[in-house]
Amino acid sequence: MADNILDELAWRGALNQMTDEDGLRKLTTDKQVGIYAGTDPTGDSLHVGHLIPFMILKRFQLMGHKPVILIGGGTGSIGDPSGRNSERVLQTMETIAHNKQALTAQMVRMFGTDNFRIVDNYSWLSQMSMLDFLRDYGKLFPVNQMLAKEVVASRLENGISYTEFTYQILQAIDFLHLLQHEDVQVQLGGADQWGNITAGIDLIHKVTGSDTKAYGLTNPLMLKADGTKFGKSAGGAIWLDPEKTSPYEFYQFWFNQDDADVERFLKFFTFLDRDEIAALVALTQSHPERREAQRRLAQEVTAFVHGPEAVKEAEAISAALFSGDVQDLTAAEIEQGFKQFPDTTAPKTPENIITWLVDTTKIEASRRQAREDVQNGAITINGAKVRDVEATVDPSDHFDGQFVIVRRGKKKYFLVRIR
Structure with missing residues (x-):
């Protein structure tokens, strides 16, 4: 592992843009740095795309730094304009609270609780009045600069509401708040967040002075070798x-x-x-x-x-x-592993294998084909080859009576759910 986190990230292909590489390198060499990335609770689960910034945060954690993940209970209630051509559908506060709880559990599983914090910007943004927002922060954001940000400029043709237009101000306030209250000096985000990150640094310098150490970095867009989007x-x-x-x-x-x-x-x-x-x-x-x-x-x-x-x-x-040895799988493992295969249903009643394959489950198209496949050893029931056309299929034999697994030939599986 490299001595400096930036060298480690560079070797792993995890760096895209940095606001001040020399300053950030010195900061991460001299002290344990607070770094944050945010995600809005727009759904009740993260996906593998979220792992891109979180892997970087985890590397900071492993090298002794102090990662913070911000769950945007406040910003998530109004919508982020990035990456879309239309307004985000607003969610109820109950849905946002549920999503926040689900995301928190996933993050704790990955990061643990040592040297790691999860915060919610609703706790400070909700305390701000409209007049406070306009007087203390609105005056510091020139509209022409806000319009020039890529996340806004890309939306102007189709239109953007004032609500989503103000998102970059709220994200900038987040960075300022975390600097002042959580000793966070670095913000991490995707390439599409560059404008929001630099807006936060500009706000910090206007409020606290131009010599305040605050930095931003972005992770690269993750594409597969064929040019398609990862995830x-x-x-x-x-x-x-x-x-x-x-x-x-x-x-x-x-x-x-x-x-x-x-x-x-x-x-x-x-x-x-x-x-x-x-x-x-x-x-x-x-x-x-x-x-x-x-x-x-x-x-x-x-x-x-x-x-x-x-x-x-x-x-x-x-x-x-x-x-093909499926006998030792549990019912839960069957549920996991057979989702991609064709499935059908059958009753609990034991039945002749030919009738069961043709009439009950429709796995076979005809009795002639079913008899031929059974006699040729092409049919496996719950991992056991069946060659007797007079055999009986008893759904209670395996997997807690919930499933019967049929294999026809070497690779063709069918999941039969017992009702």
Whole structure:
């Protein structure tokens, strides 16, 4: 690991823009620095895109610095204009409170509670009157400069409300508040937040003096080698909430990354050292079919987000699906691992296998085909090959009577939910 956090971040490809590299380097060498990144509680789960700034915050934490995550209960109630062409739909305060609670739990799981704080800007923004806002802060923001900010300029053609227009002022107030009350001197954000970050530094200098040490840095836009945006899958966003994206699906997202991306992702999304990453990259070049680098990537990120037990479960499901030996999986693991396969329902009643395959579950198109597949050993029920056309399928045999797993051929799985 490098002596200075900036060198470590540079090697990992985690730096984009900095307001004053020399000043920030000296600050992070001389003291333990308070650094914050914010997220608004617009949903009840983070997704893998949020890991981009949070991995940087975690590296600051591991090197002895003091990360702060701001959950924008105040700013989230009005909407951030960045990255969209229309106004954000306003949420109720009850929804925002629920989302904040859910996001807090996810962050604590990743960061722990030592040398780490979560704050909510609602606690200070809600105490400010409109007159205070206009007198104390509105006078310090020239409209022409606000209009020139990229996040605002990109919205002018389609229109932007005064509510969202003021977002950059509120974010600037956040930085000032955290500097004065939490000893935070650095703000981190995505490339689209550069204008808001510099607005905060400008406000700090106007209020406290131009010699106040306050800095900003942004993380790079994360694109895959093929130019597509990182963080999406065929099924949509990859969530950190295990109810939205199961730990098995989460693991598979990382395991399925392309060889062309795996070195960059190992550097950015894991805490492995340089020698270990170099060894994994070399192994990918010599034996790409083993996918050892992707496996380690999946293990590390899944453990960071969901814990080591989730890794064991994900790998047990993967091994069972590959081998067909599904008997030892739990009902919970079945629920996780078979979401991507066709599913159907069947009653609890035991039934002849041919009738069950054709009439009840419609896995087979005809009795002739069903008999042929059974006699040829192409049908596996709950991990056991069935060759007898007079056999009975008893849904209560496995998985707490909740599921029957059918495999036709080597790879075609079906999940039958027992109602």
